[in-house]
Amino acid sequence: MFISKVGEMFAQATSNLKNPSEWLVQMLGGGESSSGIPITMRSVLGIPEVFNAVSKISGHLAQMPIYCKEMRDYKEMPFPSDFGAKAIRNPNEFFTKFTLFEKVMLDALLYGNGRAYIERNSLGQPIGLLPIQAEDTTTVVADGERWHLVSINDGTAVGTLKTEAGNDRTMYRLPDRDVLLVMGLSRNGWWGESLLDIMRDQFGLAIAGAEASGSTFRNAGRPGLLLEAPRGAFRTAKEAQDFLDQFNEAHEGLDNTGKTGMIREGMKAQVLPHDTNSTGYVSQRQFGRESQAIIFLLETVLGDNSGGSYKSVTERQSAYLTNCLGRWIAKIESECDLKLLSKRQRSAGTFRYCMEAKSIYSNNLEFLASYTSTLRQQGVISGNEVRAMHGMNPVDGLDDDYYAGSGNIPQDNDLAKGSEEPETQTEEEEDEV
Numbered sequence: 001m002f003i004s005k006v007g008e009m010f011a012q013a014t015s016n017l018k019n020p021s022e023w024l025v026q027m028l029g030g031g032e033s034s035s036g037i038p039i040t041m042r043s044v045l046g047i048p049e050v051f052n053a054v055s056k057i058s059g060h061l062a063q064m065p066i067y068c069k070e071m072r073d074y075k076e077m078p079f080p081s082d083f084g085a086k087a088i089r090n091p092n093e094f095f096t097k098f099t100l101f102e103k104v105m106l107d108a109l110l111y112g113n114g115r116a117y118i119e120r121n122s123l124g125q126p127i128g129l130l131p132i133q134a135e136d137t138t139t140v141v142a143d144g145e146r147w148h149l150v151s152i153n154d155g156t157a158v159g160t161l162k163t164e165a166g167n168d169r170t171m172y173r174l175p176d177r178d179v180l181l182v183m184g185l186s187r188n189g190w191w192g193e194s195l196l197d198i199m200r201d202q203f204g205l206a207i208a209g210a211e212a213s214g215s216t217f218r219n220a221g222r223p224g225l226l227l228e229a230p231r232g233a234f235r236t237a238k239e240a241q242d243f244l245d246q247f248n249e250a251h252e253g254l255d256n257t258g259k260t261g262m263i264r265e266g267m268k269a270q271v272l273p274h275d276t277n278s279t280g281y282v283s284q285r286q287f288g289r290e291s292q293a294i295i296f297l298l299e300t301v302l303g304d305n306s307g308g309s310y311k312s313v314t315e316r317q318s319a320y321l322t323n324c325l326g327r328w329i330a331k332i333e334s335e336c337d338l339k340l341l342s343k344r345q346r347s348a349g350t351f352r353y354c355m356e357a358k359s360i361y362s363n364n365l366e367f368l369a370s371y372t373s374t375l376r377q378q379g380v381i382s383g384n385e386v387r388a389m390h391g392m393n394p395v396d397g398l399d400d401d402y403y404a405g406s407g408n409i410p411q412d413n414d415l416a417k418g419s420e421e422p423e424t425q426t427e428e429e430e431d432e433v
Contacts, residue, residue: 033204037211039196041110041135047206049292057296058105061328062098064355066336071350079351083125084340087118091129100131104182105328107134109296112184112192115148117174118339126340129180139181139191146176146190180339182331199295206288230266297324317367321357329355358389 032038045051068082079085091100100116108114111134119128136151151171183192196203227247234240251261263269293300299320336353337346345351361367372389375381384394 033208034201035204035208037204037207039200039203039207041196043207044110044196044203047203047210047288047292049206049289050203050296053292053296053298054106054109056298057109057324057328058102060325060360061105061332061355062100062102064329064357064359066097066332066353066355068341069352069354076354082340082345082351083127083342084336084353087126087128087340088336091116092119095129095131100129103131104180108182108184108192108328110195111135112186112194113137113139114182116180118178118180120178125342132179141190148174148176148179148181150174177339180335182328182335195295202291202295206291209288226270227263228268228270233265233267297327299323317361317364321360325357329357362391 037043045054066085066088068079068085069076070079071077089097091097095103104114104116106114113134115132115134115137117130117132118126119130121127132148132150138149140147140149149171150173181191184195186192227244229240234243247261247263250256251259261269292298299316333353333355337351340353341351358368358371361371368390372381372386376383376386381389387394
């Protein structure tokens with residue numbers, strides 16, 4: 001009964017002309033936008049603003065360390081022996097942690113679903129992670145459970161996936177518990193919506209604008225100088241061409257800039273104005289930057305300096321972390337808690353996965369110095385913890401009082417002794433002074 005139900009859902013997920021699957025759309029060149037431009041993963045990544053946004057977000061999330069932590073005596077302590085944490089640090093023999101999560105986030109950003117297959121040992125403990133191609137996967141729900149139907153190709157036929165599928169099967173199903181799923185915006189909560197589909201017309205408009213501008217520059221070039229010759233000045237077309245060749249040779253190039261030119265036989269010269277924005281190319285590019293920043297929830301796109309609502313770069317970076325990266329961090333952490341923690345760990349309620357966002361600012365020394373200085377003054381971290389955040393070794397004997405230097409608690413040694421009253425001077429001592 002259950003297997004037939006999954007087969008029925010699989011049949012519904014297969015492609016047809018009325019509702020083609022993502023893999024069929026991609027194979028045939030992508031769905032067509034209202035501007036007539038086919039939209040595929042490669043064509044959308046060809047938009048500079050999209051490539052910048054996707055590379056920035058996926059790269060920053062991929063470089064953040066992911067730790068399993070345990071609450072002990074109201075303190076979070078790293079739990080490095082966790083099987084899931086080990087699988088994240090060393091996903092498999094083919095991919096590093098950075099490569100795997102960057103690929104997963106690329107699919108999550110554009111396809112709405114980034115997936116990685118969780119390899120487990122005989123005890124059900126995670127021992128590795130393998131990427132799954134988003135365009136080759138369909139998510140279905142059968143009897144209240146979520147399944148992922150995956151077709152084999154060169155990108156997914158690795159590790160135990162190839163062994164499970166066998167040589168005589170083109171598709172296989174994976175239970176949701178064995179798939180690490182990072183979803184984008186979702187309408188039903190079971191799978192995310194594809195950005196390539198939702199924003200098809202917007203992406204098509206950006207690609208069409210670039211192609212139209214390129215066609216204008218290629219086919220509608222305008223000369224900078226127009227020479228008008230009187231009737232009968234040249235007897236043949238060869239004489240006219242020879243004159244143009246000699247004129248261009250005498251006046252073209254940097255070496256001839258500023259030289260005095262002369263024309264004879266009643267010829268007239270007219271300089272044609274050249275407006276680089278006549279085709280709307282500059283305004284179209286600016287509109288593209290703003291649109292892609294809105295789509296990917298970025299505060300700004302590289303090259304766009306129109307955003308002036310932040311007092312400093314530090315404030316803008318903080319807004320980027322809160323408004324853009326924060327939602328993805330929360331999704332990855334909760335998915336790791338659900339799929340990588342054991343039942344015992346989840347029932348204990350003291351284990352959880354954490355991503356360290358401060359790692360993306362580790363190379364920004366000015367921001368890091370301001371950040372650690374603020375924490376130190378507020379008594380949040382100690383002196384050696386400041387050194388650790390800057391990649392420095394601890395110093396023996398360094399005052400680790402969390403309130404040292406904060407200005408909130410008196411540091412006078414005399415006051416720290418208690419309520420002893422200071423000694424008063426005699427009249428003779430005062431005279432001596």
